[in-house]
Amino acid sequence: MKRNFQGQAFALLVTAGLIFGSTACSKSERVETETTVENTGTEIKNESEEAYNNFKNWIDEKERDTAYVYDSDRDWTEEISDREEAYNERVAALDKNAKYYDDARRAEIEEMKTRYNTSWQTRRATYASYGKADSLRPVYLTTPEKAEDLNALTPANIRAAYENFVAKVQENKETYTNADWQVVDAMWSDLDDRKNAIQEQLSAKDKYEIGKAKTKYQAMKAASKTGNTAEKVGSNVKEGVKTGAEKTGDAAKEGGSKVGNAASKTGSAIKDTYKKAEDKVDGTKDRK
Template identity: 30%
Template sequence: MKSRNLLLGAAVIALGFTSCKDEKATEAEKKVDTYVVYVDSIGNVAEADAKTNWEAIDASYQMRINDAEAALENLKDKEKAQERIDASKAKYAALRDKMQDDMEVKEEVSSTPAPVNSKQQLRNALFGQGKIGDDMNFSWVNKDNIHSVYQQFIHTAEDNKDSYSREDWDEIKLMYEALDSRKNTVEKEGLSSEDNRKIAGLKFKFAPMLKVNRMGAKSEEMRDAKQ
């Protein structure tokens, strides 16, 4: 009787182990299937959506591949499962490389600076790189730097006067008047009498030069148009 009970106990334990192994194998197969299906599903996602959410997609992928590879230990046919995993790995790698290449190209294009138009090039030369844009904001000009701003503006215009077109001189006149308008504000903010005197000297020399060269450029343009 005792022997029979021992045999029955051993059988129950054996069935328990078998059942446990079957459950682990079933769970392992599910994890491999989940991984393979997930990789296939990525290929069906719209490319624009995939690029936008690529970090989340890749994080989810890493979790599933880790689960699938860990599940191999509980599978009978490990080689077949490994082949499925490797095939999905290759599919994912190809998709990932394509996405990364496309995103790098997009990043390069977006980071490429737009070509600077001739008007902005002129402003950069007269005031400094990027100091004056389309907003015509002169708030950066103050009582401490306005004299040097006039110096750069006027000396640059004088040095390049022979190369300016009529449109350039119109732009220079516009910028010059805007700078003068800013000077009126700066004077009330404590512009020193010495700097004010130096600016007056620069303006005294520049004003007639601006007028003569602007008129000359217009006359030359009219002459070229008639020819």
């Protein structure tokens, strides 16, 4: 009997230990799960905020970068690719976290996207124009393709290079954008630099003909760039001018009506005054 009792007591202790252990494990697992959920929520919030801030700061930086000019040392095709890749990466991060943003934040993000893409289309077109330089140089400067300098231009052929350059500009100037003119003008400067380097070896006739080519080029550039600028300005203010003209027209119409009425009244008054003066003169004649 004693041995049975001890056995039963041992079994009870083991069972109690199992129950306690199970309860402890259950509580520990619950705390661990709650902690995991809390940490996951914090991580999601941090990730969504980071995606938003990265995008906003990048947009702000690009919008401040407004002074861009042609540089022959830059790969403009690569510039386009790098810019679009950077934008797409940031948009992908935003899209991944879109469900964690409220309506106001989503609206702000869409507004930034629209604003950026509108300006990027203009800049992308400019970069594309800059990217044409490599293909234009041998055509305009009559040098070998991918030549790193203009040493192929000598006292014997540089006059012909000037004349060819001016002919190409004459042929294409109507299609040039302001960005195209930056590329063309940079090539022209390179041509001038090469000419200056061999100036002493040129004949008087060559110098004279090059001078004529330079005058013609400058005239074409001034006329075309002025036209491009005027066209751009005209496009930007067209609606404003139209609206302003309509308002001015209405105001002028109203003012004209008022002036007309005033003039009519003034005319009537003058007519009456003149008639009175005429009657007075006639009366004076009768008294005589």
